[in-house]
Amino acid sequence: MSKEDIEDNIESVEDQQTEDMFEHHHVIADVGQDAVRIDKFLMDRLANVSRNRLQNIAKAGSLIVNGNPVKSNYKVRAKDDISVVLPYPVREIKLVAEDIPIDIVYEDDALVIVNKPANMVVHPGFGNYSGTLLNAIVYHFEGLPQREDYFGRPGLVHRIDKHTTGILVVAKTELALTHLAKQFYDRTSERKYYALVWGDVVEDEGTITGHIGRSKKNRKVFQVYEEDEGFGKDATTHYKVVERFRYVTLVECKLETGRTHQIRVHFKHIGHPLFHDLEYGGDRILKGTTFAKYQQFINNCFKLIPGQALHAKTLGLTHPTTGERLFFDSELPTGFTQLLEKWRNYTKIN
Structure with missing residues (x-):
């Protein structure tokens, strides 16, 4: 295997997100299947999955038979349609503990x-x-x-x-x-992001759709493909405008799916790359004037953040043991906040 193939394999795992992170096993019991506990039935059919793990999967409601969650002692019957959702196994990279502030x-x-x-x-x-x-x-x-x-x-x-x-x-x-x-x-979790994108987004709110897959020309980035092309996975991003700055727009994005680089790819697809996105063309002046003063202003803005202006603002989920619905919110980081303030001041005086 070449170095490029190795890099591709590693990157493909690193790029997997949310739905893409999980194997979805699907098994249909034979017509002549004898009644047997489902955890034993699946141990004989799924590699490297222990009985204890299958029991935890069942407790989490991830063991589905004929469309309904079952317990680990469920007896499999002929023609049962069985589905299992599992996290990907840990990769062969040793995680070394490092004292890094979090x-x-x-x-x-x-x-x-x-x-x-x-x-x-x-x-x-x-x-x-x-x-x-x-x-x-x-x-x-x-x-x-x-x-x-x-x-x-x-x-x-x-x-x-x-x-x-x-x-x-x-x-x-x-x-x-x-x-x-x-x-x-x-897709029962809720995620909202704030993104600063190039251009004045016309609609106050909208939805971006389009299958997302790795670019055939540059394996490090992704792009939108038409459904009839048979490539990529469906992706949906809902957005609404939070604040307008004439040449850039602050938007709130709600993810319905979780594809790799989804917000970045979708907004580039509709002509609004994220501000200072190094991989998707947002790290150059795409809107505004040709005056040297404006160019210097943009360069000063770029220096405030190391890459794309994108922040995972909120996360809603159901607690895995208590069943309580939890909601978490985070403030925009300092660089992002300073970036918005610079744009507010610019639009006031220009």
Whole structure:
């Protein structure tokens, strides 16, 4: 395997997010199937899945037979249609604990809510084997009282890009990970982002759709494909305008799906790349005047943030053990706040 193939494989895993992070196993019992417990039935058919893990999956409501969740002692019958949603197994990269400061918004025995800063990769991968959010979380976990149901490692439920800031949830136990994974898979979690995009977005609110897949020309980025092209996965982004600055617009985005780079790709697709997006063309002047003073203003704005102006503002989910609906909100980081203030001042005096 070539170095490029290896990089592709690593990047494809790193790029998987939310729904894409989870294997969806589908099995139909044979016509002559004898009645047998479903956990035993699946152990014989799914590689590297323990009985204990299947029981946790059932507790989380992720073991589905003929459209309904079942317990691990359910007896499989002929022609049963069985579905299982599992988090991807941990990759063959050792997570080394590193004493890196992290902003923990909320924590209990089941999960941790973290406010990720800019310029931090979430998970170790090619070119980023240390200094990641998970390295910091592992260090934090090592300082906690250990229980039997602890992973001993973080359970990553979803990811946000290196330069994107904001709210992330990390599971502490296998049951919590499985339960949260199903919420993201079923799209019952709620996520809202703030993004500053180039141009004056015409509609006050709207919906962007389009299948998203890796670019055939540049494997490091993604693009929108038409449905009849048979490439990529369906993606839906709802947005509404929060504030207008003549040449750029602040929008709130609600994700219905969670494809890689979804907001960045969708807004580029409709002609409004994210401000200072290094991969999708937002790191150059796309709207405004040709005056040197304006060009200097934009360059000063670029210096306030390391990459795209995108912040995971809120996250709503159901607690995996209590069933309580939780909602978390995060303030915009300093650089993003300063960026908006500069645009407010600019539009007032120009």
